[in-house]
Amino acid sequence: MNYSSQLLEKAVTEINRLPGIGSKTALRLALHLLRQDEGKVDALANSIVKMRREVRYCNTCYNICDGECCEICSNPLRDKSIVCVVENIQDVMAIENTMQYRGLYHVLGGVISPMDGIGPSDLQIESLVERVRQGGVAEVILALSPTMEGDTTNYYIFRKLEETGVKVTVIARGVAQNDELQYTDEVTLGRALAGRIPFNNS
Amino acid sequence: MNYSSQLLEKAVTEINRLPGIGSKTALRLALHLLRQDEGKVDALANSIVKMRREVRYCNTCYNICDGECCEICSNPLRDKSIVCVVENIQDVMAIENTMQYRGLYHVLGGVISPMDGIGPSDLQIESLVERVRQGGVAEVILALSPTMEGDTTNYYIFRKLEETGVKVTVIARGVAQNDELQYTDEVTLGRALAGRIPFNNS
Numbered sequence: 305m306n307y308s309s310q311l312l313e314k315a316v317t318e319i320n321r322l323p324g325i326g327s328k329t330a331l332r333l334a335l336h337l338l339r340q341d342e343g344k345v346d347a348l349a350n351s352i353v354k355m356r357r358e359v360r361y362c363n364t365c366y367n368i369c370d371g372e373c374c375e376i377c378s379n380p381l382r383d384k385s386i387v388c389v390v391e392n393i394q395d396v397m398a399i400e401n402t403m404q405y406r407g408l409y410h411v412l413g414g415v416i417s418p419m420d421g422i423g424p425s426d427l428q429i430e431s432l433v434e435r436v437r438q439g440g441v442a443e444v445i446l447a448l449s450p451t452m453e454g455d456t457t458n459y460y461i462f463r464k465l466e467e468t469g470v471k472v473t474v475i476a477r478g479v480a481q482n483d484e485l486q487y488t489d490e491v492t493l494g495r496a497l498a499g500r501i502p503f504n505n506s
Numbered sequence: 507m508n509y510s511s512q513l514l515e516k517a518v519t520e521i522n523r524l525p526g527i528g529s530k531t532a533l534r535l536a537l538h539l540l541r542q543d544e545g546k547v548d549a550l551a552n553s554i555v556k557m558r559r560e561v562r563y564c565n566t567c568y569n570i571c572d573g574e575c576c577e578i579c580s581n582p583l584r585d586k587s588i589v590c591v592v593e594n595i596q597d598v599m600a601i602e603n604t605m606q607y608r609g610l611y612h613v614l615g616g617v618i619s620p621m622d623g624i625g626p627s628d629l630q631i632e633s634l635v636e637r638v639r640q641g642g643v644a645e646v647i648l649a650l651s652p653t654m655e656g657d658t659t660n661y662y663i664f665r666k667l668e669e670t671g672v673k674v675t676v677i678a679r680g681v682a683q684n685d686e687l688q689y690t691d692e693v694t695l696g697r698a699l700a701g702r703i704p705f706n707n708s
Contacts, residue, residue: 306602308577308595309570315557318550323538329526335595336525337554338561338570345558348520349551352539355517356547359540368511368540375510393510393537400508 366411366428383407385442415453436468446474568613568630585609587644617655638670648676
């Protein structure tokens with residue numbers, strides 16, 4: 305591709321490095337930026353540089369935050385006796401968006417996946433056990449994705465926490481809202497049947 | 507959406523302003539950048555800021571370039587007697603990629619589109635006429651998109667150039683390579699028939 309300008313070419317190359325952004329989209333975005341005011345382009349560039357340099361991870365739950373301790377851990381209205389274990393920051397956002405949870409989190413930073421070379425020591429599992437050991441936690445909710453890796457990690461954490469005597473629960477697995485039963489896979493349907501609850505509790 | 511970090515939120519908001527990038531993609535890209543080395547994030551930010559500040563437009567053809575005159579106009583091997591009129595920079599790249607054209611370009615910066623409030627004075631039409639008037643141009647090739655706006659612009663330029671006596675041609679319209687004839691629209695097929703050429707010239 306002949307870009308006529310090495311400055312444009314360099315920008316396209318850099319944008320193209322982003323995941324899911326191909327060379328055509330990168331060119332489209334670069335040409336869009338070229339048509340914007342300098343101030344807008346500066347604002348975009350500054351926001352990503354500032355974010356990368358200044359974002360911190362919470363000392364307690366490893367969620368991202370702007371200071372030492374995240375907004376959730378430092379919120380006095382949250383129930384500090386419940387800790388919900390999630391894979392990553394997006395999962396914290398997803399659960400926060402339900403407005404159904406008032407406890408704290410523990411962000412593992414991934415799940416155990418030998419295929420990708422990720423073992424327990426690469427994740428915030430030891431810090432979770434230590435956190436529970438220090439007391440004040442009555443329940444640990446495992447909220448990992450229902451995949452093989454998620455299930456393995458759930459089981460690993462469950463075994464690690466056994467000695468502490470803390471109550472360990474796992475989020476319900478069943479048929480998703482508005483899913484058609486006939487198109488639901490058999491594992492999900494089987495688990496939904498096995499995990500049935502009294503109708504007046506639902 | 508609760509981003510836990512205002513720095514992250516600001517970056518997501520800025521990335522989200524880009525065309526075709528929704529809030530979920532913006533979050534995915536921001537979190538990707540958060541996992542990269544500072545140097546890589548700086549390289550991306552610098553490349554777009556530098557591009558926006560330093561890219562210039564060629565004094566002759568209005569293609570982008572890094573100096574006063576673009577690589578194409580300043581290339582002594584290009585045929586300066588042929589000028590190909592295109593809508594934008596991407597069209598220059600598309601034609602350059604064919605490796606079939608050795609003349610120069612004239613980038614209009616758009617096409618006449620009263621619906622979008624773009625009139626002839628918003629485009630580089632006057633500068634094209636002036637360029638032809640100064641002599642040395644034997645042929646002007648109109649290579650705008652075969653849309654209503656493109657056709658209108660073609661006709662407007664043709665009328666403007668009539669007085670100069672320059673030869674004005676338009677790129678061929680017909681059935682695209684590998685298109686199936688039965689699925690080709692009637693206007694295209696009609697023009698392809700009307701514009702038929704001797705087989706031994708094809």
